[in-house]
Amino acid sequence: MSYNISIWSVNKTSFENEVFNQEKIKRQNNGIIYEDKNWQITVSGPFEVMEEDIPEEVVGQLPGIKYFTEIILEPFDAPKRALQLVKKMTKILAQSSHGVVVNEQEGTISSPSGVKRLETIPAKDADPSYLLMTWWFMNDHTFIKDGFETFLDLMESMMPEALPRRYGIYEPPQFKLADKGKEHFIQFLSENLHEGIVWYPSKPFTYINIRIPDKVGPTRQGFRSCYITIKFLEEVMKQPGWSMELKRFWLKASDQLKPFYGEMRKGQNPRNGTWWRGLPKSLGNAAMLGKPYIDLWPDFIKEAKQTEGGLFYIENIKEDYEDLHSIITEVPEDIVQPKNKKKHSRNWPFEGPFLKYK
Template identity: 25%
Template sequence: MSYDLSVYAVTPLGFDELLALVRSTAGLDVDGEPSSDADSLMVMRGARRAYCFTIDGPFEVELEDVPEEVTASVIGAKAVYQVLVEGSEETSIPHAVKFARKLAKSAAGAMLDEQSGEVWPKAKGSRVTRPREASRATELVTVNFYTETGKMPEDLPGSYIAAARKYLPEALPRRFGSYEPLQGKLERDGDQAFTDMWRSDPTHSLYLDCQYPVGFGVLSGSKENRPIGRTSLRFDGAVLSNPGWLEALRRFFVAFALESKSFFASVEVLRNYEWGTRSYKWSPGQEKETWPIDGGEWIGLVPYPQSWTWFGPDQISIVSPHLTGHREMHGDRLFHVLAEQPVDRD
């Protein structure tokens, strides 16, 4: 029998820091004098120095391997520790849990109880602190995915929810609907209701009210009378300075471009916007976005550079000779990066 706790760390501790953290906890110490290259520590408790728990790690972890429950609480986990109570020492479990929480706090991360599935600290909506100003100047970032209506997945909303929950929970819709006031609530109604509403009104788009820094989203209807459908997000450009959130956006962008069967997708930065208490606001002098579609018809690539673009197989041979910057192939589709952190068109 063992009791397993996983601590996902954004800033993993060095060996000396971890050792000091154990010894600063009342009643705990490590067994012997471990070497600095050890990847496991045995922790003892009390004057009798009885075995309490074992700490393994830190081990590198990919964003794809971070559980959704943890992603909802923390941005940019880079490593994981295992805190294990081995054997039948049930009296050691509270001590292990208390230390695992202390480790999570020190590593700017989160603890997952592998038995109950509970995460500490619990998710509180957006992982990004909302600025307090009632209105402030900012840049607006737009994310757009374009899919041929006839090739659109049967459950596009389900694919969207899955990608957002795994990588970018701020893009999950708090509320959704085809008209104002938005009728659906994801927390109350569940994922299937999101898909059902999209299917029940196939000629109209589904609008999303999301968590900061995402202000607004839209999914084209499943059978709109137009050849090309669009999925879009708008968010506050101030968050791009957060490297963990930026990497999460990148993973979401690639994942949903694949799942939505997008033949083109883009991320670009628009200048001279204002952000209010809940979302962005229109303002004088704001930069306009050029659309590659008109009335659902494809009219061609925009006449200025976009920071991130995604090309389907029919376009790659046409655009490839003209591209500079970083390229990533994902199957038969190309992710093109002009700027690692999206910037304006100039």
């Protein structure tokens, strides 16, 4: 029987510390072995893992977990000094890789000092930079039935900071999630989806808006779609794992929502709100196409990757990101929203855009 510890980390574990340069330590391809007279410590890794390999209890502990390292002490009843060395190695490895520690024997999950999910983001100036994550989609009945609850579950597991501290129908919002609980928020949101609500998230998120119009599709004033936008501080992209986790969330949420268009960009979105007139001419840092636009922009599809749900996306989401025009050509003119706010794209792939009088 052995004593097992796992480290799930954002970066690769490193053996540069002097603790790993002792004479009794032997290097091997996938780690090291420390051998004593009647016991040994084996450190295996780091191994790069897929998101689906991360244990459920670890998901959400740290953003952007990408590596796994295993530490095994044999036998289980090795001397006390052996266990002390294991814990010392564990602390050094977890700190150097920004990792969370799973102790299988003690049944605990912990992070060493200095490893936090989110470092404090100081208010450097009165006008900080923001990024926006946005989706436009049509399946309003599915979303009203159970889609928003599924969306909130995903948010809670991956981006709990985005859940509301306070919410209501006016400023300042009258309800606190800590007092009312998640079920009350779900019920409140379902009853006010058409009107929209005030939603105060926690840093790094600053603004969330979910709008489901009474009438989706062509209206007498133009074409309306469902709309969700999440605003967050650009500063968080510099913190360990956050750019990776935001990308993962964007992809998973997209497969849930099934948007005809989704994106992530710095600054204000040129196509803001539920009224849809065509794709934005200027792309941001990530773009997602679903039906019917998949058939209207073949050059995008050639360069894009595909999600599990069949959407196509191109992204440049990382610390030093650029807009997508360094990767993909300009949006075809016939599907771009016109400058005239009363007009729609020449190639219109939906019904309408205006509801005809009977």
